[in-house]
Structures are given as C-alpha cells and as structure tokens.
Amino acid sequence: MFKQIAFMNKTIIVSNRLPLQVSIQEDSLEISPSVGGLATGMKSVHTEGNGIWVGWSGIPEGALHAELSEKANQRIREEKCVSVPLTNDDIEEYYEGFSNRALWPLFHYFMEYTEFEKQEWEAYRRVNEKFAKVVLEHLEDGDTVWVHDYQLLLLPQLIKQEKPNTTIGFFLHIPFPSYEIFRTFPWRKEMLKGMLGADLLGFHTYDYERHFLSSVKRILRLDVNFNNISYHDRIIKVDSFPMGIDYDKFYRAAVEHNSKPKEKSELQKRLEEHTLEDKKLILSIDRMDYTKGIPNRIKAFEYFLDTFPEYKEKVRLVMLAVPSRSNVPQYQKLKRETDELVGRINGKFATVSWTPIWYFYRSLPFDDLIDLYISSDIALITPIRDGMNLVAKEYVATRTKGNGVLILSEMAGASQEMNEALLINPNSFEDFANSLKRALTMPLKEQQKRMKFLQKRLKRYNVEKWAKEFLKSLEEAKQPKNAFVVKKLTSAYEKEIVGQFHQKKKRLLLLDYDGTLVGFKANPQDAEPDQELFDLLDRLQSQENTRVVLISGRDKETFQRWFGDKEYTLVTDHGVWLYQDRNWTALERLKNDWMESIRPILETFVDRTPGTFIESKNYSLAWHYRTADPELAKSRTIELNTVLTSMVANNGLSILKGNKVIEIKSSNVSKGRATNQLLVQDDYDFITVIGDDWTDEYMFEEVPNWATSIKVGFTKTKAKYQIESPEKVRQLLQKFLEN
Numbered sequence: 001m002f003k004q005i006a007f008m009n010k011t012i013i014v015s016n017r018l019p020l021q022v023s024i025q026e027d028s029l030e031i032s033p034s035v036g037g038l039a040t041g042m043k044s045v046h047t048e049g050n051g052i053w054v055g056w057s058g059i060p061e062g063a064l065h066a067e068l069s070e071k072a073n074q075r076i077r078e079e080k081c082v083s084v085p086l087t088n089d090d091i092e093e094y095y096e097g098f099s100n101r102a103l104w105p106l107f108h109y110f111m112e113y114t115e116f117e118k119q120e121w122e123a124y125r126r127v128n129e130k131f132a133k134v135v136l137e138h139l140e141d142g143d144t145v146w147v148h149d150y151q152l153l154l155l156p157q158l159i160k161q162e163k164p165n166t167t168i169g170f171f172l173h174i175p176f177p178s179y180e181i182f183r184t185f186p187w188r189k190e191m192l193k194g195m196l197g198a199d200l201l202g203f204h205t206y207d208y209e210r211h212f213l214s215s216v217k218r219i220l221r222l223d224v225n226f227n228n229i230s231y232h233d234r235i236i237k238v239d240s241f242p243m244g245i246d247y248d249k250f251y252r253a254a255v256e257h258n259s260k261p262k263e264k265s266e267l268q269k270r271l272e273e274h275t276l277e278d279k280k281l282i283l284s285i286d287r288m289d290y291t292k293g294i295p296n297r298i299k300a301f302e303y304f305l306d307t308f309p310e311y312k313e314k315v316r317l318v319m320l321a322v323p324s325r326s327n328v329p330q331y332q333k334l335k336r337e338t339d340e341l342v343g344r345i346n347g348k349f350a351t352v353s354w355t356p357i358w359y360f361y362r363s364l365p366f367d368d369l370i371d372l373y374i375s376s377d378i379a380l381i382t383p384i385r386d387g388m389n390l391v392a393k394e395y396v397a398t399r400t401k402g403n404g405v406l407i408l409s410e411m412a413g414a415s416q417e418m419n420e421a422l423l424i425n426p427n428s429f430e431d432f433a434n435s436l437k438r439a440l441t442m443p444l445k446e447q448q449k450r451m452k453f454l455q456k457r458l459k460r461y462n463v464e465k466w467a468k469e470f471l472k473s474l475e476e477a478k479q480p481k482n483a484f485v486v487k488k489l490t491s492a493y494e495k496e497i498v499g500q501f502h503q504k505k506k507r508l509l510l511l512d513y514d515g516t517l518v519g520f521k522a523n524p525q526d527a528e529p530d531q532e533l534f535d536l537l538d539r540l541q542s543q544e545n546t547r548v549v550l551i552s553g554r555d556k557e558t559f560q561r562w563f564g565d566k567e568y569t570l571v572t573d574h575g576v577w578l579y580q581d582r583n584w585t586a587l588e589r590l591k592n593d594w595m596e597s598i599r600p601i602l603e604t605f606v607d608r609t610p611g612t613f614i615e616s617k618n619y620s621l622a623w624h625y626r627t628a629d630p631e632l633a634k635s636r637t638i639e640l641n642t643v644l645t646s647m648v649a650n651n652g653l654s655i656l657k658g659n660k661v662i663e664i665k666s667s668n669v670s671k672g673r674a675t676n677q678l679l680v681q682d683d684y685d686f687i688t689v690i691g692d693d694w695t696d697e698y699m700f701e702e703v704p705n706w707a708t709s710i711k712v713g714f715t716k717t718k719a720k721y722q723i724e725s726p727e728k729v730r731q732l733l734q735k736f737l738e739n
C-alpha cells in the first residue's frame with residue numbers, strides 16, 4: 001500500500017510550450033526533443049518516476065487530420081508529455097495577443113507597447129482554464145505541480161481551488177515590474193490572486209521578488225512577513241532562484257570545437273578568415289526582441305567608432321538576431337529599424353577590406369553557436385530589460401582558455417550575479433564606448449581572473465542545481481516547519497459545540513464586535529450593525545438562560561447609540577464600562593488627563609502619514625492606519641512605538657497593537673479583566689468567546705479550559721479554534737438557534 005502511494009507521487013511540469021518540436025512532412029511525423037535551458041534543467045524532474053510535462057505542442061487544433069493527430073499525440077505521450085489542445089484563435093488571442101502584446105511589454109517596462117484588450121484578457125483566462133483542465137485530469141493526491149512563466153499566471157489558483165492539497169510552485173522567467181508599472185494593469189487583482197494559488201513563487205532576482213511583494217501588499221493589502229505572505233489560511237513563500245545553464249554541456253562543446261578539426265561550416269570559414277585579419281570580434285546574440293536593445297547597441301557601436309577612430313578596421317561586431325514573434329507589429333518594426341541601422345552604419349564606415357557589422361537574422365545550429373562563442377573576443381550583451389539572460393552565461397562557459405571579456409547590461413537579471421563582467425547602463429553610449437575600449441585593451445591576466453570567478457559560480461549553480469533548489473524550497477513550503485498550525489474549526493467540532501449549547505443550562509456568549517461580527521470598514525463609524533445582525537443577536541439573547549455580551553474597544557457613546565435599547569450586556573472601551581440591565585457602571589476608575597500630552601504626538605504622525613487618523617475615545621486614543629500605504633505605515637508604526645514607549649511607562653499607560661490600529665490606554669484596563677468580572681457573576685456551564693484581535697487574546701486566556709475560544713482569522717492565537725471571517729461567525733451563531 002505504502003509503496004504504491006510513494007510510486008504514485010509525481011511532478012507535473014507546466015509551460016506554454018512542450019519541450020519538443022513536432023515537424024510534419026506530408027504524412028510523416030517527426031518529433032525531436034528540444035534542447036533549451038529549461039528542458040535541460042527539468043530533465044531529471046521530468047524523467048523521474050511518473051513525471052509528466054503539460055503544454056502546447058506547437059500544432060493548432062484541426063491542423064492535422066484525425067489519424068495523424070492521434071499519432072502525434074501518441075508520440076508526444078511517449079515523450080512523457082501531454083499536449084493542451086489550442087485553437088488558432090487561442091494562439092492569436094492568448095499567446096500573441098495577451099501574453100506578448102500586454103504582459104511581455106508591461107513586465108519589461110515598455111508601457112508604450114502595452115495593449116490592454118478585454119477580449120484578449122478573456123482568452124488568456126480561457127486558455128489558462130484549458131491548461132488547468134488538462135493538469136487536473138492527470139493530477140493525483142500527493143503530486144507536485146511546477147508552473148512556468150508569464151503565459152500561465154492564473155493557473156496556480158485554478159488548480160488550487162479544485163485541489164487545495166496539491167503543492168504548487170510557480171516560476172517567472174521574466175522580470176516582475178515595480179508596483180508603479182504593475183498598478184496600471186486593469187486586471188491586477190485577478191492576476192495576483194492567480195499567482196497566489198502557488199505555495200512557492202520564484203523569481204530570478206531579489207528585485208523582482210521585492211516588486212512582487214510590494215504589489216501584493218499595496219494592491220491586495222495582504223500581510224507580508226519577510227518573504228511570507230498570509231493569504232486565507234495559507235502561508236505563501238516568495239524567493240529568488242537565479243536560473244543557471246547546463247554549464248558542462250557548453251564547456252565540453254567548446255573543448256571539442258577547440259581540439260578537433262572537422263568539416264568546416266560556412267560560418268566557421270568566415271570566422272577563421274576574420275581571425276587571420278587580426279581583427280577583434282565582438283559578439284551579440286539575442287532573439288529579435290525590443291527588450292534586447294538591438295538598435296541601441298548598433299547606434300552605440302557607431303558612437304564608439306566615432307569616438308575612438310583608431311579602432312576602425314580593427315574590430316567587427318557580429319550580431320546574431322534570432323527571428324521571434326514576427327506576427328506582432330512591434331517586432332516587425334524592430335526588424336525594419338535594425339536592417340536600416342546596420343545598412344546605414346556599414347555604409348558609413350565600410351572600406352574595401354572591412355565591414356564593421358556582420359548581421360545574421362536567423363537561428364543557427366548549436367555547433368555554429370559554439371563557434372561564435374569561442375571565436376569572439378568580447379560578448380556585448382546589452383538588453384534594455386531582461387529577466388535573466390542565458391547567452392551571457394553561455395559565453396562565459398565556453399571560454400575554456402579563460403580569455404575573453406563579457407560586457408553586460410545592468411538591466412539583465414544576470415548582472416546581479418556576474419559582477420566580474422564589465423557592467424554597463426545600456427542607455428549610456430559613453431558606458432558602451434568606454435567599456436569596449438577597456439575590454440579591447442584588457443590584459444590577458446585580468447581577463448582570466450575575471451573569467452575564473454564567473455565560471456566558478458556558473459559551474460556550481462547550474463540549471464540542474466537551480467531546479468533542485470526550487471523543488472527543495474517547494475517541499476519546505478508545503479509544510480512550513482516553524483509556522484504555527486492553523487486550528488480551523490472543522491464541521492465536526494462545530495457540531496459538537498452546537499450540541500453542547502443545546503444541552504447546557506447557563507450559557508454565556510462573549511463576542512467581540514469589529515472584525516468578529518462585522519467586517520472592517522475604512523472608517524470605523526461606517527461599521528454599523530445591520531438588521532441581520534440585530535435579528536441574530538436578539539434571537540440568541542431571547543434563548544432561555546443565554547447571556548449575550550458584546551465586548552469591544554469601542555466607546556460607550558457609540559454602543560449606547562447602536563445597542564442601547566437591547567437586552568445584551570455591553571462592555572466598552574476595552575473593559576472600562578459595563579452596560580447591564582440598561583445601566584452603565586464603570587468597571588475601572590480612570591483618569592484621562594494624559595491625553596493632552598499624547599494627542600499632539602499622534603497628530604504629527606497623521607500629518608506625515610496620509611490615510612491615517614486619530615479616534616478619540618473617553619479613555620483611549622487610537623491611531624488608525626488601515627488605508628495608509630502599507631510600507632510607509634510599517635515604518636511609522638515602528639517609529640510611533642519607539643516614541644510612545646518612553647512616554648507611557650511612567651504614566652500607567654500601555655500601547656495596544658490592534659488590527660491596523662495602535663491604541664494608547666490605561667494599563668489596568670483590558671478585556672481580560674472585564675471578562676473575569678463577568679465570569680464571577682454566574683455559574684456558567686457553557687462559554688463561547690469569539691474575537692479577531694490581538695486584544696481578544698486576553699479574553700481567551702481568562703476563560704476556563706473547557707470553554708470554547710474561537711479566533712477570527714488565521715494568525716497565531718491562544719484560542720482553541722480558528723474561523724475564516726465574520727460571515728462564518730454569523731453562520732455558526734445561526735446554528736445555535738437551529739434545533
């Protein structure tokens with residue numbers, strides 16, 4: 001039995017494209033595995049046990065006749081892959097449309113290229129649902145799912161809602177933009193919630209991680225603790241995992257190319273000619289994408305030749321631009337611009353024996369790629385924005401002799417871990433020109449020293465290690481070791497409590513108000529009781545031998561106005577006042593002259609923190625920051641706490657940190673003391689106490705062991721049980737009324 005369960009657990013990898021190429025000639029079908037970085041990194045995960053890969057095969061639905069299509073699927077399955085059927089419309093709207101005309105430019109800070117089309121957004125959702133359907137068909141209990149990249153941002157949530165116990169990881173291969181960019185996105189909330197279906201979210205760099213967390217805090221207003229997000233009853237981990245390359249593969253290929261004479265390709269012959277001419281070769285390789293900074297690089301190269309004319313006829317830029325997304329207009333425009341620029345600059349500088357730029361618009365076989373890498377003295381990798389950039393890493397891996405210089409844009413994620421490269425701002429032509437000059441004159445010793453450092457890191461943190469680290473972290477995210485255990489009120493416990501309620505003879509219900517019976521509003525005065533709540537409480541109070549107590553930090557006047565004509569007992573101001581038999585009595589005798597010195601301090605905080613305000617009560621002052629910027633509020637609360645701590649100690653005051661509120665009140669007032677005074681009034685044999693706030697913990701502590709204490713929300717608590725929301729509290733109370 002055990003064996004079988006262990007055997008069944010598998011990892012399902014999901015990405016837009018499957019790691020294979022399907023090619024069809026007439027009626028014959030060829031399937032070859034693709035050799036990209038991701039496929040290599042995931043290889044062991046994919047081939048282990050029952051692992052499968054879910055994605056699109058590259059062939060639109062209906063493109064093949066039934067028989068061939070079945071044959072293709074059969075072959076795809078043999079590769080442990082499952083294809084998601086996509087129509088031509090899906091590809092046009094979800095892939096070329098929403099993914100590449102909205103998300104790609106937005107996440108790379110190209111706002112002027114970003115198109116927000118509702119129809120394409122809907123297609124994106126629809127296709128994410130298609131992916132979810134296929135994943136769910138293959139998902140078994142205990143399986144792990146690893147979702148990749150920006151085409152599938154909604155998928156984690158779509159899986160989680162159907163199978164909450166599945167462990168889900170998500171990795172974003174492109175940058176996550178700053179909040180100021182991301183906030184412009186019309187469907188920002190849905191998008192973030194989609195991602196939060198995952199248990200672990202991975203990014204290439206700490207900056208992307210930071211940007212993501214900042215959007216989560218500001219847009220969804222969720223609590224973030226270091227890199228953990230509290231979301232419903234889950235803790236979601238966010239971390240950075242810089243993707244590596246298959247280092248050994250590139251290194252070995254380079255060693256082979258350097259040693260073995262073989263049939264020479266056209267490219268190789270030209271590269272050799274070039275070496276004979278004793279010109280230095282500068283290489284750039286990118287997909288033809290506007291994020292890669294191709295036109296800028298050409299213009300900067302012109303600037304370099306103008307600034308340092310002694311390098312004319314001494315250097316050559318070899319530029320490989322791989323065709324990409326050529327159906328999207330901006331890519332067509334980029335292609336035209338590049339062609340024109342290369343033409344103009346070659347025209348401007350060329351001599352009979354020298355063309356400054358060799359430009360290839362095509363993809364090359366792997367062997368030719370290696371030849372390019374090993375023949376180049378300098379790699380000039382200068383994207384305007386790039387999630388990571390693997391080309392930079394591949395260049396380093398092929399420098400088996402340790403020579404060569406990498407010039408790398410600071411805007412590539414890779415720059416974060418490649419400090420020994422010459423890092424430049426790709427928008428500065430001076431940076432370009434000076435770094436090129438520096439690279440061209442760099443002593444061999446220095447080149448080797450820098451390469452050695454770079455290689456050491458890339459070899460160790462290769463793509464396989466990257467995948468392993470991610471999965472290890474995902475495994476930990478599944479059962480957070482140090483996190484507290486949520487004690488969710490299950491339906492079985494609920495039944496038990498309701499059963500007891502009906503049996504017992506002296507019943508006490510101690511209920512907090514805000515966040516327990518009603519949800520939070522931006523302004524506390526707006527959180528008035530509604531008719532449904534009055535009806536519920538009235539009916540509870542009218543049960544025989546039942547006492548309903550509302551116990552709150554609210555002031556006496558507000559509760560008098562709301563509940564003055566009711567039979568329930570009221571405790572206000574955190575336990576200062578008691579309203580019983582329609583009579584107010586003071587539980588504590590208090591002074592409030594301290595307020596004069598504290599209020600001006602709070603006022604300075606209000607002035608400097610937009611969205612915050614002071615609530616003055618009879619015996620306390622509260623500073624509310626629910627609608628303030630969460631990051632600013634966080635630093636202000638620390639500051640306020642420091643300022644207040646020195647003042648309150650000698651005045652018999654204490655500081656309460658509530659739910660988005662800091663309250664200053666007399667030390668000998670607490671809901672706990674008030675609870676005690678109520679408990680001695682009768683011989684209760686049934687007690688249920690419910691609260692959401694930190695201050696309610698005092699009540700949970702005071703009630704006898706056998707009482708039922710319930711915390712609203714899933715943060716740490718002394719209560720016995722936890723429940724989701726005020727709606728759920730009302731549903732529970734409603735059950736007390738049903739026989």
Ligand code: GDG
Nearest residue numbers: 037173243287322363364365366369386387388389390391
């Ligand atoms: C995205 C993110 C992130 C290129 N031309 C040829 C060829 N290549 C190979 C390279 C390299 C890969 O393609 C390109 O990878 P990059 O990382 O440079 O860029 P993107 O395609 O934009 O990838 C990027 C990456 O995802 C991974 O997370 O680093 O930031 O944008 O491996 O070698 N391979 C062959 N012929 C070519 O002509 N065989």
